[in-house]
Amino acid sequence: MALFAHPEFDNHEHVAFHQDKTSGLQAIIAVHDTTLGASLGGCRMYPYADDEAALTDVLRLAKGMTYKAAMANLPMGGGKSVIIADPHTDKTPEMMQAMGRFVESLGGQYIVAEDSGIAVSDVHLMAENTSYAGGLNAKFTYLGEPSDGNPAPSTAYGTFVGLQAAVAFAFARKLGDLSGLTVAIQGVGQVGFRLAQMLHTAGATLIIADTHRPAVLKAQLAFGAQVVDINEIHAVECDVLAPCALGATVNPNTIPAIKAKVIAGAANNQLLTEDLGQALLQRGITYAPDYVINAAGIIDIHHQQTDSSPALMKAHIEQIGATLTQIFTLSTAQGEATNIIANQLAEAKILAKRKAR
Numbered sequence: 435m436a437l438f439a440h441p442e443f444d445n446h447e448h449v450a451f452h453q454d455k456t457s458g459l460q461a462i463i464a465v466h467d468t469t470l471g472a473s474l475g476g477c478r479m480y481p482y483a484d485d486e487a488a489l490t491d492v493l494r495l496a497k498g499m500t501y502k503a504a505m506a507n508l509p510m511g512g513g514k515s516v517i518i519a520d521p522h523t524d525k526t527p528e529m530m531q532a533m534g535r536f537v538e539s540l541g542g543q544y545i546v547a548e549d550s551g552i553a554v555s556d557v558h559l560m561a562e563n564t565s566y567a568g569g570l571n572a573k574f575t576y577l578g579e580p581s582d583g584n585p586a587p588s589t590a591y592g593t594f595v596g597l598q599a600a601v602a603f604a605f606a607r608k609l610g611d612l613s614g615l616t617v618a619i620q621g622v623g624q625v626g627f628r629l630a631q632m633l634h635t636a637g638a639t640l641i642i643a644d645t646h647r648p649a650v651l652k653a654q655l656a657f658g659a660q661v662v663d664i665n666e667i668h669a670v671e672c673d674v675l676a677p678c679a680l681g682a683t684v685n686p687n688t689i690p691a692i693k694a695k696v697i698a699g700a701a702n703n704q705l706l707t708e709d710l711g712q713a714l715l716q717r718g719i720t721y722a723p724d725y726v727i728n729a730a731g732i733i734d735i736h737h738q739q740t741d742s743s744p745a746l747m748k749a750h751i752e753q754i755g756a757t758l759t760q761i762f763t764l765s766t767a768q769g770e771a772t773n774i775i776a777n778q779l780a781e782a783k784i785l786a787k788r789k790a791r
């Protein structure tokens with residue numbers, strides 16, 4: 435298995451492999467870049483087909499976190515970790531504690547948080563053996579719901595703010611005016627449901643799809659949302675498509691069928707491949723780059739770890755709107771896809787910091 439020649443390797447600073455025989459832990463931590471600060475990123479637990487698949491995932495995700503933190507104006511770098519095991523059958527407290535020791539061994543270069551397959555309670559177990567764990571305790575909240583450190587409410591709010599900026603740009607509307615608009619939400623889980631709530635309150639009409647029947651019924655009941663099949667949601671008549679489920683909503687099969695003028699949602703990796711951003715631009719669709727619009731979760735985790743306040747955190751999350759407007763404006767001026775513009779802006783920030791050292 436190649437590392438330096440791996441297709442996803444992109445000058446990662448540190449890649450560590452660890453096995454703990456007693457608990458059965460097999461894990462990888464990838465630190466992509468710490469120019470802007472210590473790397474922060476979730477730990478994903480997944481029964482990867484092989485080590486190669488786990489390495490591919492962790493290298494790609496760690497790099498993504500570098501860009502996300504930079505565009506969220508955070509003094510943080512990008513990192514990620516993966517545990518190669520099934521979260522439903524293999525997870526034990528001993529394994530999580532061993533993961534904590536592994537995180538600690540990097541001496542603070544990497545701060546762990548939750549991700550797919552890892553709950554806040556698992557990060558608590560890791561934190562028994564490391565002081566480098568985030569998203570554990572919310573010191574404060576500002577959306578009116580109690581929080582255990584779960585960043586989903588903030589992610590939903592940041593997505594709402596970003597969606598408003600995209601609508602204002604694409605439809606030349608006053609910022610915040612969503613009246614009469616139809617938004618199609620793919621996935622009404624932790625983030626999608628809260629986003630639906632905010633959109634409903636703002637006067638938007640909702641169309642939803644979800645694979646999980648109880649989630650569908652809950653959103654239908656709460657917002658009078660129209661329900662469509664999961665294979666149709668991308669193609670419905672609407673103004674905004676909000677992918678809030680899995681990745682790759684935008685792919686060569688779906689692009690010709692998309693009727694929305696705006697794509698703005700919380701899901702990670704919405705484009706199957708980077709070049710599809712250009713295809714969206716050519717179709718006149720305003721695409722809010724995923725890692726920019728969904729960054730409020732790490733903004734939340736950062737503020738909970740520092741001497742901050744609800745007001746400061748909220749103001750920081752609201753910067754997502756201005757950042758997206760800057761991206762849309764540059765994209766139009768340069769004829770370059772919004773995802774590429776976002777990458778360029780993030781790289782410029784990191785380079786500027788390196789030069790200033």
Ligand code: NAD
Binds near residue numbers: 586702
């Ligand atoms: P979640 O698991 O709570 O919700 C996802 C929902 O999508 C579920 O209700 C699920 O049933 C549904 N779903 C799955 N496959 C589907 C399909 N094919 N069509 C329609 N619905 C489908 O997850 P979440 O925390 O709400 O996160 C949603 C997305 O946002 C994910 O891509 C996640 O990576 C991303 N994200 C989440 C956060 C966060 O703070 N939770 C932060 C950044 C990014």
